[in-house]
Amino acid sequence: MKKLLLGLLPILSFAANAGDDPVNCRSQNVTEVYYHGTAECRAANGVLVREEFHNSSTYWVWASDYKGNRCYTSLPFQSTRTVSTKVCDYTPSATFSFIRLDGYEATTLISLNGTDRDGEIVKYEFWVDGVKQPNSGYSLQIDGNDGDTFYVKGRVTDNDGYTYELARTFDVRYREPARCGRHFC
Structure with missing residues (x-):
């Protein structure tokens, strides 16, 4: 049986329509x-x-x-x-970032990076393949096997009650363990 290893990659960040929209505008x-x-x-x-x-x-x-x-x-x-x-009030904005960790398990750490120009983020939520994750805070650890894909949805809520949601598919890739000469590092 092959052991799964994900090499430490640079932190990658993804966003689309980053939020930060004016709402409830008034004189x-x-x-x-x-x-x-x-x-x-x-x-x-x-x-x-x-x-x-x-x-x-x-x-x-x-x-x-x-x-x-x-x-x-x-x-x-x-x-x-x-x-x-x-x-105006402003909706929050958010991006995903993730890193794949070296080790003998396929582990990916996903962070939800939220900002709010007129306040603060008060709540972070994650769903993995449609299942809400309990009290995960702003980051989530996903363990899987080579070739697994996970559909992750994140939502941030600001202190005014406005929310921003984003979703992305994350996949797990097998990586040979790093070698230092003939031995694993």
Whole structure:
């Protein structure tokens, strides 16, 4: 009977339609601060520079005149205004990665790499050939024989309750054990 060995391969990652889609988009009013007024300062050559600012997002500004004189100064007034902005939640995204381990069993470790731009992943789930795997966390170990294939589905859930699913077939391949000279390593 042949012993099955899977050589350590570089970690491979697969994804299709990686999620991260905007959902539940809505308008939201926010208060923003802006600065304005006449900026006055002296340039390095001593020339007085004055420039009017009506809508600056920063308190400190570079003021300049038509001759190219510049200086750095603050604006005298601060105001606020209410603006409407678009805010969205985002679905999570995920990819599979896997490694095949050296050894005398055909073992593949599969990881589900989930991300969520507006929160965090709170749940990882796996199904192998349609059977839900119990409490596997973000990784799953599959043991098999040469030529076996496994259909793996993964699902991540974010803290807003949105989910992303992906699926892929993984196959097991026989690999001769690595040799160091005449002996197995």
